[in-house]
Amino acid sequence: MSKCAFLGLGVMGFPMAGHLVSIGHEVTVWNRTQSKANDWAAEHDGKVAATPEEAVADAEYVCLCLGDDPDVEAVFDQIEEALAKGAIVIDHTTASAGLARNLYERCKGRGIHFVDAPISGGQAGAEAGRLTIMCGGDDDVMAKARPVMEAYGARITHIGESGAGQLAKSVNQICIAGIVQGLSEGIHFAETNGLDVARVMEAISGGAAQSWQMENRWKTMTAREFDHGFAVDWMRKDLRIALRAADDSGARLPVTALVDQFYGDVQAQGGERWDTSSLVVRFDTSRKQ
Template identity: 60%
Template sequence: MKTFRVSFVGLGVMGSPMAGHLASAGHSVTVYNRTVSRADEWCARHQGQSASTVREAGREQDVVFMCVGDDTDVIAVGTQLLAVMQAGSILVDHTTASAAVARQLHQEAKERGIGFIDAPVSGGQAGAENGQLTVMCGGERDYFEKVEPIMACYARHSQLLGECGSGQLAKMMNQICIAGIVQGLAEALHFGQQAGLDCEQVINVISKGAAQSWQMENRAQTMLKGEYEFGFAVDWMRKDLAIALDEARRNGSTLALTALVDQYYADVQKSGGSRWDTSSLLTRLSKPE
């Protein structure tokens, strides 16, 4: 595969392994992270170099990837990158953010002759580490076709879903689905415990039928053990659901279940579970055996 000069801005639990896969594939990788020690640690593990500023990371690169915190971070970082990126280069945003922010950066990029793809991901930390992420993309097809082979370093599937902002809208749908599924799984486990069933045996049976889901396969056992110190944090899920609920108010859709589960996650936060995995919804209902 042809190799490129790329930068990766944001070396969190997702960004660090994603950038690592790019380096392993032979791309010339420059990284930037607000906490310098993380960039230093990454460079010690992978072939690559670190930039001292966001702007330095954006200069003279074919493609710049970023995976930061929220809308405010996306605007702050994206604006700095677009100010120095060369015409014809491409900025790919893997942050889960609003479609409005994606459209804003797309317009700024277009005025500078720079490509922009909004590309939020699904698959969690394990997916990033194993190179098995799903990437939901919005933007122009020409730019997507240029970056898709590069994203394949850490993605099992990437798909262009429409104009800029479509990737973020698809990620909202993804989080809406997860919220409902996790709540349903939590209630089922609570029901089984109250009924005196061996829930491990029940899950072993119903996971082979129509009730099967990724959450059931990967989270039911840890939920039964009361293990939540891992995975996708409740704080992050509430950020994502807030984006979805805000978009729903704009487009007139009704997200009654999503709004309810969001409040359940608020309960988990109040009980000290801000950094627990999203499967911690069960803690609202009962203490695990």
């Protein structure tokens, strides 16, 4: 098996790094808060590095799972000189396509390889090893990186050249934003008209309106429970990336821009860390007014 470094042990990275160990890879982890890395090592047979540079030394594969473009840039600046020739950097962060292309070129100039590979599936998908991974990069590099990503990815798709993975992730977030807003409006409409939401969902979930969000979130949305899943702050970051990419390409995203504003309303209500299904609370505010 391979020597892997995993940088970033959040709710996604923590279990992902564990899956690498479970299939036999030699894994060294680093996290900005070292106590989190120590917690990981207490559960898994791996090593903890004090610095990113130490983590990537001699690693064949370097996986990043960080927060945003500035986080990725800062960590890459630290590890660039320490990366071994021929190493493959796999960036699972949801970041911009522009950054992916920049890091691809920087790696290429040093005899290193880069794949942008943002993920979807949430914490539950990471823990189950059933993530969807959208990739951008060279064909031969993808062939080498795929077996590593299969430790935690159930669906791994090579979208195209560098940056294509990040653009595909924006498509994913654009679609989710519209679906959650539609589901929120549907639940609000049912509640306002005195319908039994459970019966409505039973009726429509087997038809064309069915979605993952409906199947997995209508109950918690109706109960106004949002302490799970993907946080509003993270979604707004992802939508910001999508909207900027749209500006660059000339794509028009009117609904996405509107839903992004609606998520801003949720943040203003103190819902920064609520699950993205919390869009439904906007209607509670409007009814009170």
